Amino acid sequence: xxxxxxxxxxxxxxxxxxxxxxxxxxxxxxxxxxxxxxxxxxxxxxxxxxxxxxxxxxxxxxxxxxxxxxxxxxxxxxxxxxxxxxxxxxxxxxxxxxxxxxxxxxxxxxxxxxxxxxxxxxxxxxxxxxxxxxxxxxxxxxxxxxxxxxxxxxxxxxxxxxxxxxxxxxxxxxxxxxxxxxxxxxxxxxxxxxxxxxxxxxxxxxxxxxxxxxxxxxxxxxxxxxxxxxxxxxxxxxxxxxxxxxxxxxxxxxxxxxxxxxxxxxxxxxxxxxxxxxxxxxxxxxxxxxxxxxxxxxxxxxxxxxxxxxxxxxxxxxxxxxxxxxxxxxxxxxxxxxxxxxxxxxxxxxxxxxxxxxxxxxxxxxxxxxxxxxxxxxxxxxxxxxxxxxxxxxxxxxxxxxxxxxxxxxxxxxxxxxxxxxxxxxxxxxxxxxxxxxxxxxxxxxxxxxxxxxxxxxxxxxxxxxxxxxxxxxxxxxxxxxxxxxxxxxxxxxxxxxxxxxxxxxxxxxxxxxxxxxxxxxxxxxxxxxxxxxxxxxxxxxxxxxxxxxxxxxxxxxxxxxxxxxxxxxxxxxxxxxxxxxxxxxxxxxxxxxxxxxxxxxxxxxxxxxxxxxxxxxxxxxxxxxxxxxxxxxxxxxxxxxxxxxxxxxxxxxxxxxxxxxxxxxxxxxx
Numbered sequence: 219x220x221x222x223x224x225x226x227x228x229x230x231x232x233x234x235x236x237x238x239x240x241x242x243x244x245x246x247x248x249x250x251x252x253x254x255x256x257x258x259x260x261x262x263x264x265x266x267x268x269x270x271x272x273x274x275x276x277x278x279x280x281x282x283x284x285x286x287x288x289x290x291x292x293x294x295x296x297x298x299x300x301x302x303x304x305x306x307x308x309x310x311x312x313x314x315x316x317x318x319x320x321x322x323x324x325x326x327x328x329x330x331x332x333x334x335x336x337x338x339x340x341x342x343x344x345x346x347x348x349x350x351x352x353x354x355x356x357x358x359x360x361x362x363x364x365x366x367x368x369x370x371x372x373x374x375x376x377x378x379x380x381x382x383x384x385x386x387x388x389x390x391x392x393x394x395x396x397x398x399x400x401x402x403x404x405x406x407x408x409x410x411x412x413x414x415x416x417x418x419x420x421x422x423x424x425x426x427x428x429x430x431x432x433x434x435x436x437x438x439x440x441x442x443x444x445x446x447x448x449x450x451x452x453x454x455x456x457x458x459x460x461x462x463x464x465x466x467x468x469x470x471x472x473x474x475x476x477x478x479x480x481x482x483x484x485x486x487x488x489x490x491x492x493x494x495x496x497x498x499x500x501x502x503x504x505x506x507x508x509x510x511x512x513x514x515x516x517x518x519x520x521x522x523x524x525x526x527x528x529x530x531x532x533x534x535x536x537x538x539x540x541x542x543x544x545x546x547x548x549x550x551x552x553x554x555x556x557x558x559x560x561x562x563x564x565x566x567x568x569x570x571x572x573x574x575x576x577x578x579x580x581x582x583x584x585x586x587x588x589x590x591x592x593x594x595x596x597x598x599x600x601x602x603x604x605x606x607x608x609x610x611x612x613x614x615x616x617x618x619x620x621x622x623x624x625x626x627x628x629x630x631x632x633x634x635x636x637x638x639x640x641x642x643x644x645x646x647x648x649x650x651x652x653x654x655x656x657x658x659x660x661x662x663x664x665x666x667x668x669x670x671x672x673x674x675x676x677x678x679x680x681x682x683x684x685x686x687x688x689x690x691x692x693x694x695x696x697x698x699x700x701x702x703x704x705x706x707x708x709x710x711x712x713x714x715x716x717x718x719x720x721x722x723x724x725x726x727x728x729x730x731x732x733x734x735x736x737x738x739x740x741x742x743x744x745x746x747x748x749x750x751x752x753x754x755x756x757x758x759x760x761x762x763x764x765x766x767x768x769x770x771x772x773x774x775x776x777x778x779x780x781x782x783x784x785x786x787x788x789x790x791x792x793x794x795x796x797x798x799x800x801x802x803x804x805x806x807x808x809x810x811x812x813x814x815x816x817x818x819x820x821x822x823x824x825x826x827x828x829x830x831x832x833x834x835x836x837x838x839x840x841x842x843x844x845x846x847x848x849x850x851x852x853x854x855x856x857x858x859x860x861x862x863x864x865x866x867x868x869x870x871x872x873x874x875x876x877x878x879x880x881x882x883x884x885x886x887x888x889x
Contacts, residue, residue, distance in 0.1 A: 245303040248342040249335055253300035255307070262293055263307045270313035280317075287318035291326055298329035299340060308345035312352045320360050324372045327353055331379035338387050338397065347396040354380075354403045361407070361447050370447075377449060380404055381456040388463035391480075398476040402483040408453040409487035410444030414479070425580035425609070426616040426675055443490070453487060457494070460484075461501065468502060469524075478533040482540035492546040499541055499549060503528070513548040517556055525557045529571040539577035547583055554578065554587050562594040566602060566610045576613040585623040588614070592624045592631070600635030608658060608672040611635075615679045626687040629680060633690055649694035652677060653702055656712050674711030681718040685725055695719050696729040703736040704743065704750075713749035720756035730760045741769050742776035751789050758793060766809060770798045 243255040266286065274280045291314055294301050301307040315323060330350070331337045340346040357373055384391050384401050391397040405413040461484070464471065471477030481502060488494045496516055500507050505519035528534040545553065558565065558578060565571045579591065591614055595602065599611050611632070618628045636654040644650060658673030680691045695716070698706065706712030720730055734757045737744060744750035758769055773780060774795050780786040790796065798805040 243300050243304045243307065245300050245343070247299070247303065247339040249339045251339075253297075253303060255297045255300045255304070259293060259297055259301075260304075260307065263290070263301060263310050266290055267306070267310050270310055270317075274317075283317040284319060287314040287316075288322050290314050291318055291322045295325070295329060298326055299336060299346075302330065302340055302349040303343040303346040305345055308349050311349050315349070315353050315356050320369060320372055323353070323356055323360065324376055327357070327373075327376035327380070331376060331383060334383060334386065337380050337383035338391065341384075341391070341397040341400045342394065344396065347400055350400045351403050354400070354407050358407045358446060363446055365447050374449065374452070377404075377408060377452055381408070381452055385456055385459040385463065388460040389467055392460075392464060392467070392471055392477045393474055395476050398480050401480055404456075405453075405483045405487040408449040408456065410446040410448035411486065411489070412445075413483035413486040425576040425613045426679065454494075457484065457488070457498075461498065465501070469504070472502075472528060472534040472537050473531060475533055478537045481537055485540045485544040489544045492548075495544060495546055496549060499545055502537065502541060514552055516549060517552050520556070522557060526571075529565065529574045530568060532570060535570050535574050538574045542574070542577045542581045545581070550578075550582060551584055551587075554582070554584070559590055560594070562591055563598060566595060566598075566607055567605060572607050572610050576609050579610075579613040579617040582617060583621070585621050588617045588621055588623050592618075592627050596627060596631035598635075599631045600638040603635055603658065608670075608676070612672050612676045612679070615676055619679050619682045625683040629683060629688045629691065632676070632680070648697045648699070649690055651691050652694035652698060652715075655680075656702075656706050656709075656715065669706055669709040669712035671711050674706075674709070674715045677715040678718045681715065681722060681725075692719070692725060692729060696732045698733060698736055700736045700739040703733060704740060707737060707744055707753040708747040708750040710749050713753050716753050717756045720753065720760050727760065731762075731765075733757075734761050734765060738765070738768070741772040742779060745773055745776070745780045745786070745789060746783055748783070748785055751785050755789070755792070763806075763809065763813070767798075767802075767806070769793070770795055770805070774799050 242257040243260045245253045247253055269286060270283070274283045290310075294311070298311075302311050311326075315326065318326075330340050330353075337350065341350050357377065361369060361373060381404065384397070384404060387397075391401045399414070402414045467477075468481075471481055485495070485498065485502075488498060496513075497507070500516050500520065503517060503520045504524045505517060507516045507519070511518075525538075528538050542550065542553070558575070562575065565575050579588075582588070595610065595614060602608065602611055615628055615632070618624045633651055636651055655673040655677040656669045658670035658676075660667060660670070677691070677695070680688050681695070685692055696719075703716070707716050716733065719725060720733065737753070737757055741754065744754045754769070758766055761769070770793055773790065773793065777790065777795060777799075780790060794805055794808070797808070
């Protein structure tokens with residue numbers, strides 16, 4: 219069997235490979251055997267082709283399709299290989315597998331694994347590989363999260379036979395463009411999670427994890443449990459056998475697109491299993507630590523030149539990114555210490571390796587890594603952005619936000635880098651930091667077109683930093699002129715940055731009001747834009763009652779235009795535009811009640827502490843002002859006032875704690 223992925227049935231239209239003599243089907247497999255179907259069976263599948271072309275839309279139609287699938291697969295027994303490799307019949311088989319019951323699906327899988335090499339032969343076929351993938355997908359769906367013992371007993375033997383067939387030809391399976399996707403699907407089934415490498419896995423959102431709303435929560439989800447049942451024994455057996463067979467081919471696989479994708483799937487399948495990954499990953503990096511090697515020394519024999527080559531290779535870099543996403547915490551730290559620390563600037567500049575560095579920042583759970591990276595790369599933020607390596611900066615900022623470390627230094631370095639990049643730091647008294655990020659790739663600024671994806675993502679991340687670390691960026695976004703504010707609000711990237719600022723409770727209402735006033739020049743345009751509608755809702759949420767009424771009034775004037783958009787009806791309902799038009803006074807009363815409920819909620823769940831802190835800060839400010847004025851009855855009266863205030867605060871705190879304990883006790887008794 220060759221590694222070149224040649225077509226055993228590539229000449230499906232020629233008589234030598236795929237014959238339809240007299241209505242029958244005859245297909246030549248890659249094993250040299252000819253798989254045939256008699257005329258009557260082939261005719262039956264051709265007849266039901268039209269019946270399965272349309273998906274059922276009623277319970278009765280679904281039941282009829284299930285019965286049809288059972289009858290057809292019963293008719294196909296003994297001919298599964300030929301039917302699945304035939305161009306026309308294979309599409310019918312795929313539809314039948316979707317509709318059949320568990321027993322019929324298991325019977326079909328047993329039919330294509332009857333001989334040790336059958337399943338591999340099926341996967342080498344152009345049409346058979348698609349049917350094999352569909353069959354595995356159906357098995358995964360039937361097994362689900364909590365399968366019954368009967369379900370496991372039905373499918374486990376068939377999956378074991380598939381694993382044996384694929385592992386017996388592991389090298390060919392990994393390299394072959396048809397078999398490799400099926401092998402990756404098999405890993406998905408036995409591991410209980412999707413393992414096929416996708417654009418989403420190494421996407422910008424993944425590398426900015428925790429830094430933007432699109433990237434998800436701050437919590438690391440790398441060790442998340444499987445979505446479906448995990449066939450632990452099958453996965454371990456298949457992995458051990460396959461990796462042993464691939465050992466001599468590992469470096470060749472890293473340079474091959476299919477081979478690299480298969481190795482990435484293997485890593486994903488074992489994610490969360492530190493014991494397995496601690497010997498799989500060193501093997502991928504060219505070393506084999508002895509059993510019992512201490513953590514921190516697992517990569518002692520790995521050559522730096524080999525790792526550098528992997529990072530700088532197109533296919534290898536994708537594998538290295540998968541390694542960083544899957545690596546246990548200790549191994550990630552060792553990788554950083556041995557191969558990244560002290561070399562970050564050179565890696566960041568490389569056209570391929572910089573993506574690996576971004577993946578490292580997206581995967582790390584160590585604050586020390588972020589601190590070290592800021593020391594090495596922080597002074598070069600400006601030059602990195604000029605070299606079009608802003609992704610490195612964005613991923614490092616996201617790591618700062620996720621791990622809550624280095625925010626002040628990161629913001630200062632970013633501000634310096636942007637100032638060096640722009641002609642003027644301030645225009646008309648306004649800071650240009652936010653516009654510089656929003657239109658990072660545009661030489662003509664806001665007039666140049668759409669916002670920069672990376673620049674907007676960085677600004678969104680900066681808005682998640684503590685406000686005291688980013689005053690210059692907050693001032694800049696709050697003072698955007700109307701044309702720039704509207705342009706950013708109607709842009710997919712810019713709207714997220716503005717929404718992050720307006721929706722955050724950490725930023726001062728006064729600064730938010732400045733931005734809301736800038737947006738007030740055209741509420742209808744904002745409401746008519748899909749992206750702008752989200753900003754409008756955020757502006758409405760942080761605005762005062764008068765501004766909210768103005769927003770709704772303007773929307774009622776342009777109701778027809780807004781309702782014509784896809785999102786318009788929902789937006790009009792959410793803001794109660796119809797109610798406002800019908801009875802403005804009633805709308806005001808409802809809005810006031812809603813605001814009171816919101817205030818009560820904030821007071822009950824944490825608002826008191828904020829209010830106390832504000833009162834305390836106000837008291838400190840007042841005392842400081844009185845002391846600076848040198849007036850007022852100082853001395854003992856001030857001390858008495860302070861003691862009274864402290865006592866009142868202490869009593870209030872004790873009362874709150876007592877109330878919380880009482881509520882907890884009542885809840886416990888209720889249970």
